[in-house]
Amino acid sequence: MLNNQGALDQVFQALADPARRAMVERLTRGPAAVSELARPLDMTLSAVVQHLAVLETSGLVRSEKVGRVRTCRIEPKTLRNAEQWIAQRRAIWERRLDRLGEYLASQPEDDTSKE
């Protein structure tokens, strides 16, 4: 859990690109070869390999090569880290709103409705 700072940078950066999100989306339906990931994308294989490198260094995807085929799969742990960062902020925000609600409810009606 060290260096969570730069790790999140890389994960969110990786998810910021639609091609990379499409690749992640494909991989949630099961492992795939590089050219399978490339097929629906309107770019060269070379570009896809570079996107894959971004996904791998972010930790979102891992892959191994057997023969001439590299098979990729997602790493759900990394996905969960990103999810949790967001979920925690949202939780803090919502607790804050709850406390604010209680406070307002406990206040006497200060009806200063004249100019």
Next chain:
Amino acid sequence: MLNNQGALDQVFQALADPARRAMVERLTRGPAAVSELARPLDMTLSAVVQHLAVLETSGLVRSEKVGRVRTCRIEPKTLRNAEQWIAQRRAIWERRLDRLGEYLASQPEDDTSKE
């Protein structure tokens, strides 16, 4: 819910920067002025204003100016959209693993444990 594609691009892109995440983090504890957001960050006010612009066009933050002070607050709806994208991928992945588990459990033991 239109154009969810580019919207997610912007949200994840916004979250990919540590200064911007720090600003979001600060705002989850309540609204703040621009110079309050700037104080802990080691950069000029100008840079902070530019980060704020990124956060606002992504929809993560909204702000209004009264007098000479601009007050910023987070927009939890946008945060939730990003969270849901991730949560959905993770859900699909986990359902997949469940089905795979059931399949393996239903298989006869193929104990080919000799060389």
Next chain:
DNA sequence: CCAATACTTAAGTGAATGCTTAACAATCAG
């Protein structure tokens, strides 16, 4: 062996990012 398949790597390019400085505008306090 030979040619297709499945990547891999390097170099280059134009556009986007993350800053900075500097000059400016609009309050507000005394």
Next chain:
DNA sequence: CTGATTGTTAAGCATTCACTTAAGTATTGG
């Protein structure tokens, strides 16, 4: 009015990004 706050905006600059083309390197099927 005058100066200190609080931001805003433009310009410039170095770096990073998202590609492309081009030239490889294994593997594999026949």
